[in-house]
Amino acid sequence: xxxQEILDELKKVISPYTTNKELLASIDDQTDLLKxxxxxxxxxxDIIIDAEAKYDIEIDYDSADKMVNxxxxxxxxxEKLNQKA
Amino acid sequence: MISTxxxxxxLQAINITRTHQPNFYSKxxxxxxxxxxxxxxxxxxxxxxxxxxxxxxxxxxxxHLQRIIPDLLFTPVRFEVKQLIIPAFSSPPAFGIxxxxxxxxxxxHQVKGIVSFGxxxxxxxxxxxxxxxxxxxxxxxxxxxxxxxxxxISHTDAENxxxxxxxxxxxxxxxxxxxxxxxxxxxxxxxPILLDNKLTSEVPxxxxxxxxxxxxxxxxxx
Numbered sequence: 001x002x003x004q005e006i007l008d009e010l011k012k013v014i015s016p017y018t019t020n021k022e023l024l025a026s027i028d029d030q031t032d033l034l035k036x037x038x039x040x041x042x043x044x045x046d047i048i049i050d051a052e053a054k055y056d057i058e059i060d061y062d063s064a065d066k067m068v069n070x071x072x073x074x075x076x077x078x079e080k081l082n083q084k085a
Numbered sequence: 086m087i088s089t090x091x092x093x094x095x096l097q098a099i100n101i102t103r104t105h106q107p108n109f110y111s112k113x114x115x116x117x118x119x120x121x122x123x124x125x126x127x128x129x130x131x132x133x134x135x136x137x138x139x140x141x142x143x144x145x146x147x148x149h150l151q152r153i154i155p156d157l158l159f160t161p162v163r164f165e166v167k168q169l170i171i172p173a174f175s176s177p178p179a180f181g182i183x184x185x186x187x188x189x190x191x192x193x194h195q196v197k198g199i200v201s202f203g204x205x206x207x208x209x210x211x212x213x214x215x216x217x218x219x220x221x222x223x224x225x226x227x228x229x230x231x232x233x234x235x236x237x238i239s240h241t242d243a244e245n246x247x248x249x250x251x252x253x254x255x256x257x258x259x260x261x262x263x264x265x266x267x268x269x270x271x272x273x274x275x276x277p278i279l280l281d282n283k284l285t286s287e288v289p290x291x292x293x294x295x296x297x298x299x300x301x302x303x304x305x306x307x
Binding site for chain 2: 019020034035038040041042044045046048049052061062064065066068
């Protein structure tokens with residue numbers, strides 16, 4: 001998957017956990033999940049679990065704690081997809 | 086450097102079914118912590134409440150340490166709850182739609198714990214009601230000079246939560262300091278800091294919100 005394809009799917013994963021749909025439509029690598037999208041930290045595990053299911057990957061602790069903005073989320077998902085390939 | 090950390094979990098906002106799934110709770114609980122639950126004296130303490138109690142302890146500890154370790158990332162399983170003292174209550178009290186504020190950790194319904202991250206050890210004090218879990222973390226077991234508050238709010242959108250928690254803590258700070266020149270801003274790490282007459286004060290503050298509840302803590306210097 002290209003980074004753009006991962007980004008398009010990631011928007012669907014994040015969507016249930018943010019009310020800022022306008023910003024979600026225009027997110028980029030620098031968009032912070034907590035500060036910009038106002039996602040409650042209590043939903044971060046939900047996003048990781050949903051991403052694991054969406055991409056059929058396993059996200060370990062070391063990788064999960066890097067997922068603070070959209071760019072690092074795509075990095076981690078891309079890395080795990082490549083490991084699976 | 087003194088610090089403080091708090092976290093709040095609105096229990097009506099959690100997904101109970103998902104919380105019981107091993108792939109979910111295993112991202113929050115370590116193996117020794119799962120044993121703490123298995124060894125609890127009370128068999129009427131719901132597992133979902135245990136998972137979110139530990140989440141709130143870990144997040145409060147993370148917020149406390151974030152001020153000391155600027156690049157700290159929050160990995161729940163790396164914050165290990167070593168000890169948990171849960172008072173003997175058959176069912177937690179209802180919080181309702183009001184507010185409560187206090188100082189230190191002296192209530193009969195509070196859960197006391199010890200949480201570690203690497204070489205750091207902190208104490209936790211959690212207030213549990215039917216609707217919420219609120220935790221504060223401190224370096225001292227008695228939480229001396231730690232002020233805290235919890236409040237119900239009607240509107241759960243992020244902008245309102247943020248505005249209401251700031252108003253809530255400012256009311257308390259203005260009373261404690263008898264000053265109207267205080268304001269809270271966030272530093273480059275995202276930690277809230279208290280300004281007094283535009284100058285950074287020594288008083289660390291921590292804010293939290295989830296669903297219909299907001300909470301704060303701050304600690305006065307010795």
